[in-house]
Amino acid sequence: METYGPNDRISKLELWILMFVFTMGSSLNLQIGYAAGHDSWISAIIGTAAGLGINWIYAFLCEKYPKKSLVEIAHLLLGPYAGKLVGLLYTWYGIFLGAYVLRNFTDLTGAVLLPRTPSVTIGCMMICVVGWTVFKGVEVICRCAIILLVLTVGSTLVIQLLLIPDMDPKAVLPIFESGWMSILKGAGQIATVTFGETILFSMLIPYVNQSAAVQKTVLSMVAIVGVFIAIQVLAVVLVLGEITNDQLFPSYTALTYIAVGDFIERIEPFGFTVWIFNEFTKLCVCLFATTLALSQTTGSRDYRFYIIPIGLLTLLGSIIIHPNQLDVVAFVKDIWPLYSIPFLILVPLFMLFVSLVKRKRWNV
Numbered sequence: 001m002e003t004y005g006p007n008d009r010i011s012k013l014e015l016w017i018l019m020f021v022f023t024m025g026s027s028l029n030l031q032i033g034y035a036a037g038h039d040s041w042i043s044a045i046i047g048t049a050a051g052l053g054i055n056w057i058y059a060f061l062c063e064k065y066p067k068k069s070l071v072e073i074a075h076l077l078l079g080p081y082a083g084k085l086v087g088l089l090y091t092w093y094g095i096f097l098g099a100y101v102l103r104n105f106t107d108l109t110g111a112v113l114l115p116r117t118p119s120v121t122i123g124c125m126m127i128c129v130v131g132w133t134v135f136k137g138v139e140v141i142c143r144c145a146i147i148l149l150v151l152t153v154g155s156t157l158v159i160q161l162l163l164i165p166d167m168d169p170k171a172v173l174p175i176f177e178s179g180w181m182s183i184l185k186g187a188g189q190i191a192t193v194t195f196g197e198t199i200l201f202s203m204l205i206p207y208v209n210q211s212a213a214v215q216k217t218v219l220s221m222v223a224i225v226g227v228f229i230a231i232q233v234l235a236v237v238l239v240l241g242e243i244t245n246d247q248l249f250p251s252y253t254a255l256t257y258i259a260v261g262d263f264i265e266r267i268e269p270f271g272f273t274v275w276i277f278n279e280f281t282k283l284c285v286c287l288f289a290t291t292l293a294l295s296q297t298t299g300s301r302d303y304r305f306y307i308i309p310i311g312l313l314t315l316l317g318s319i320i321i322h323p324n325q326l327d328v329v330a331f332v333k334d335i336w337p338l339y340s341i342p343f344l345i346l347v348p349l350f351m352l353f354v355s356l357v358k359r360k361r362w363n364v
Contacts, residue, residue, distance in 0.1 A: 003219075008137060008139070009209045010142050010207050010208055011209060015204065018223050019198060022285050024156070031248060032332065032346065033047060033190040034186060036178040036182040036183040037245050038277075039172075039175065039176060039182070040177075040233050043189075043233075045230055047186065047190025047194065052219055054191060054196050054222065055195060055343060057352055058199055059205075059218040059319075061348065063204040063212070070086075070108075071083065071294065075296075087293050087294070090199075090290075093343045094200060094293060097200070098324060100318070102127065102317075103318040103322070105283075107175060111325075120315075123319070124286070130311070133280075135304055144284070155271065159267075159271065162258045162260060163257065165233065167239055169238065171237055172234070172238065189337055194229065196340055197340075199343060201285070203289040204285070204339050239335060240253065248325065248329055252272070255268045283314075287307065294310065
């Protein structure tokens with residue numbers, strides 16, 4: 001069931017840019033991938049390799065079945081009842097993920113920028129702007145991402161350069177001191193949180209006007225973001241050293257160290273502004289993909305009908321999921337990588353298996 005609107009076509013480049021901004025937004029705030037302390041840069045490399053595998057599965061399915069989302073492919077491969085179950089699963093995943101993104105936004109904004117403003121007010125303002133953007137369509141979301149790409153890439157490079165005077169090369173030594181368990185734990189966080197959440201783009205790929213070679217678009221994005229994340233993690237480790245794993249927001253903490261002369265310092269507000277726009281983009285993708293999944297599950301032709309109820313559920317979820325930010329960070333670091341495995345790996349892998357079996361039968 002197609003659910004396209006007036007602004008319903010994007011190019012492969014626009015998809016790449018939107019995915020880039022979305023994925024970088026996951027790496028700029030929470031303490032993701034730092035479980036190995038000063039060996040976290042190794043986790044970033046391994047996590048990127050695992051992320052390539054996770055993204056290949058759904059990209060392969062979407063390229064094999066052009067102009068169909070993951071939910072539509074599930075209906076085709078598994079039948080109407082199992083397909084609806086898959087649609088409901090990814091609707092739940094999108095709402096849950098959106099709630100965590102919004103909660104992270106309200107917590108950090110309240111702590112850094114608006115300490116006297118109720119988090120509910122901050123969340124309402126953000127969800128209203130996101131809902132309006134999603135209502136206007138995927139093309140508008142991509143145009144916002146194009147603007148944010150310049151800010152994201154430019155700020156990341158400038159910040160790493162400004163941090164060089166505070167870097168200590170000895171902070172990464174001795175290598176592998178943390179042990180493989182900690183390194184793999186950090187790699188699992190990066191693979192499932194930073195790169196795994198891109199499973200939502202399996203709902204957006206049908207909007208690409210040239211669906212051929214979509215695998216190349218997705219995997220090249222993962223590889224390039226992986227390079228950025230490895231550089232960023234290494235820079236944070238070189239600055240913070242052994243206290244990296246003790247920080248709620250390591251990247252933000254590293255920004256406080258920047259001081260060039262007496263005129264370039266206290267640039268945290270700039271980094272925070274870039275992060276806000278990244279969270280906005282991420283929430284737009286979460287809400288858009290979730291409304292699409294639900295509309296295709298129920299057979300509705302217009303996803304916009306579900307924007308308000310899904311938006312309200314996301315806002316409500318962000319309020320009730322955890323009592324404080326410490327619980328949010330603990331859940332995302334320790335529980336989310338395991339919780340998300342069925343959505344990121346098991347269901348897409350099973351669909352891939354069914355697809356290959358059916359193709360083999362047809363060939364026979």
